[in-house]
Amino acid sequence: xxxxxxxxxxxxxxxxxxxxxxxxxxxxxxxxxxxxxxxxxxxxxxxxxxxxxxxxxxxxxxxxxxxxxxxxxxxxxxxxxxxxxxxxxxxxxxxxxxxxxxxxxxxxxxxxxxxxxxxxxxxxxxxxxxxxxxxxxxxxxxxxxxxxxxxxxxxxxxxxxxxxxxxxxxxxxxxxxxxxxxxxxxxxxxxxxxxxxxxxxxxxxxxxxxxxxxxxxxxxxxxxxxxxxxxxxxxxxxxxxxxxxxxxxxxxxxxxxxxxxxxxxxxxxxxxxxxxxxxxxxxxxxxxxxxxxxxxxxxxxxxxxxxxxxxxxxxxxxxxxxxxxxxxxxxxxxxxxxxxxxxxxxxxxxxxxxxxxxxxxxxxx
Amino acid sequence: xxxxxxxxxxxxxxxxxxxxxxxxxxxxxxxxxxxxxxxxxxxxxxxxxxxxxxxxxxxxxxxxxxxxxxxxxxxxxxxxxxxxxxxxxxxxxxxxxxxxxxxxxxxxxxxxxxxxxxxxxxxxxx
Numbered sequence: 001x002x003x004x005x006x007x008x009x010x011x012x013x014x015x016x017x018x019x020x021x022x023x024x025x026x027x028x029x030x031x032x033x034x035x036x037x038x039x040x041x042x043x044x045x046x047x048x049x050x051x052x053x054x055x056x057x058x059x060x061x062x063x064x065x066x067x068x069x070x071x072x073x074x075x076x077x078x079x080x081x082x083x084x085x086x087x088x089x090x091x092x093x094x095x096x097x098x099x100x101x102x103x104x105x106x107x108x109x110x111x112x113x114x115x116x117x118x119x120x121x122x123x124x125x126x127x128x129x130x131x132x133x134x135x136x137x138x139x140x141x142x143x144x145x146x147x148x149x150x151x152x153x154x155x156x157x158x159x160x161x162x163x164x165x166x167x168x169x170x171x172x173x174x175x176x177x178x179x180x181x182x183x184x185x186x187x188x189x190x191x192x193x194x195x196x197x198x199x200x201x202x203x204x205x206x207x208x209x210x211x212x213x214x215x216x217x218x219x220x221x222x223x224x225x226x227x228x229x230x231x232x233x234x235x236x237x238x239x240x241x242x243x244x245x246x247x248x249x250x251x252x253x254x255x256x257x258x259x260x261x262x263x264x265x266x267x268x269x270x271x272x273x274x275x276x277x278x279x280x281x282x283x284x285x286x287x288x289x290x291x292x293x294x295x296x297x298x299x300x301x302x303x304x305x306x307x308x309x310x311x312x313x314x315x316x317x318x319x320x321x322x323x324x325x326x327x328x329x330x331x332x333x334x335x336x337x338x339x340x341x342x343x344x345x346x347x348x349x350x351x352x353x354x355x356x357x358x359x360x361x362x363x364x365x
Numbered sequence: 366x367x368x369x370x371x372x373x374x375x376x377x378x379x380x381x382x383x384x385x386x387x388x389x390x391x392x393x394x395x396x397x398x399x400x401x402x403x404x405x406x407x408x409x410x411x412x413x414x415x416x417x418x419x420x421x422x423x424x425x426x427x428x429x430x431x432x433x434x435x436x437x438x439x440x441x442x443x444x445x446x447x448x449x450x451x452x453x454x455x456x457x458x459x460x461x462x463x464x465x466x467x468x469x470x471x472x473x474x475x476x477x478x479x480x481x482x483x484x485x486x487x488x489x490x491x
Contacts, residue, residue: 017399017402028402028429029402032402032403033402033403033428033429034403034428228402228428228429231429232428294405294406295406295408295426297405297406297426297431299431319428319429320405320406320426320428322428349424
């Protein structure tokens with residue numbers, strides 16, 4: 001039995017195509033992925049991402065607990081700041097990537113992938129030596145992402161909180177569309193300006209908030225956007241997707257997430273293995289690449305070879321860039337091939353096609 | 366859902382039209398283009414090749430997925446829709462018209478009779 005979000009009915013009314021994603025019935029598209037993608041790049045789009053998991057860490061030892069479970073340095077946070085991070089196994093393999101919100105001195109909100117939520121929660125509870133109070137608030141927590149160059153002016157119509165003062169990766173709690181205690185977070189997964197709004201379905205009417213945002217954005221051309229556009233938008237930015245680009249078989253060093261792996265913060269799960277990976281150098285590396293044509297579209301699982309056709313890795317994500325029209329992708333290659341501008345080939349069906357390693361984003365910012 | 370009654374269909378969502386001159390035209394159904402979403406590239410093998418029933422004669426790339434194209438009946442490809450080279454979205458816009466994919470000379474024209482009728486196909490996608 002698939003779970004649904006409180007927006008399921010409005011999705012159906014809007015003509016969404018619904019699919020199973022992470023155990024939820026979610027909209028993959030409404031008017032079409034291209035149309036929705038372009039709306040977000042040029043105007044604004046609204047995404048229901050309430051399938052994401054929200055787990056609260058509270059109590060006097062909340063900070064130590066999160067510090068021990070995650071690879072980034074939680075001590076760098078202050079109330080009102082968010083941080084991109086990951087949880088790893090002892091061997092450095094990734095349990096999940098996540099956002100850590102510091103709500104208060106003794107209160108942290110961790111936002112995890114829907115398909116990993118149960119696994120993550122088990123992992124957190126069984127690795128909690130500091131005895132933080134861990135509460136799964138996913139069911140009652142709604143999450144809407146409103147993204148795009150016009151998103152801020154649209155959302156500003158519905159709140160007195162000055163959104164222009166909320167810097168990237170910070171947040172404020174405010175009144176939104178008349179409902180109190182909405183977290184207005186300047187974060188996203190599209191590469192555009194925008195906000196992610198967290199609110200409790202017990203305190204706010206989800207459908208009303210959805211409809212108010214659609215109304216507020218009607219003149220600006222805001223469109224509801226599905227998980228299909230979310231995927232093409234994130235891929236143009238080179239953001240990793242758990243299950244594709246990062247998994248329990250990949251560690252943060254080879255995944256290019258060394259920047260969130262902070263060894264000087266003290267002990268955390270996976271530290272030893274990750275330090276070893278960093279010092280010895282990873283044998284393979286996640287890199288971005290572009291192909292030479294709109295027709296050569298890389299896909300998850302395709303082989304990557306050197307220019308002579310020797311296998312050197314595999315594609316983890318790929319698509320045609322909707323913005324630029326060329327084939328773009330990410331994949332693991334032997335480290336010596338991961339440098340920008342290295343010529344590689346992708347096996348697409350029976351052909352080997354030319355590609356070149358590029359550092360994302362794949363579009364001009 | 367648009368399922369023209371004069372066409373024949375396959376479970377893999379191809380349609381085939383008997384042109385009455387010894388050739389038949391093949392494309393994918395309205396249902397198929399809707400499921401695939403925005404089509405960004407149609408790769409068709411060259412003309413002059415002969416295929417058995419269910420052989421792959423090309424590939425459709427949508428934004429999210431790739432799907433192979435299967436021959437509804439055995440035959441030789443005599444023409445491909447070159448418009449799709451630059452306008453793959455024609456398959457979304459007009460799957461039974463401008464979005465056609467190949468014309469074939471069926472090995473045995475009677476083979477078309479064994480395919481699904483519009484009513485049968487409607488059951489398949491119900």
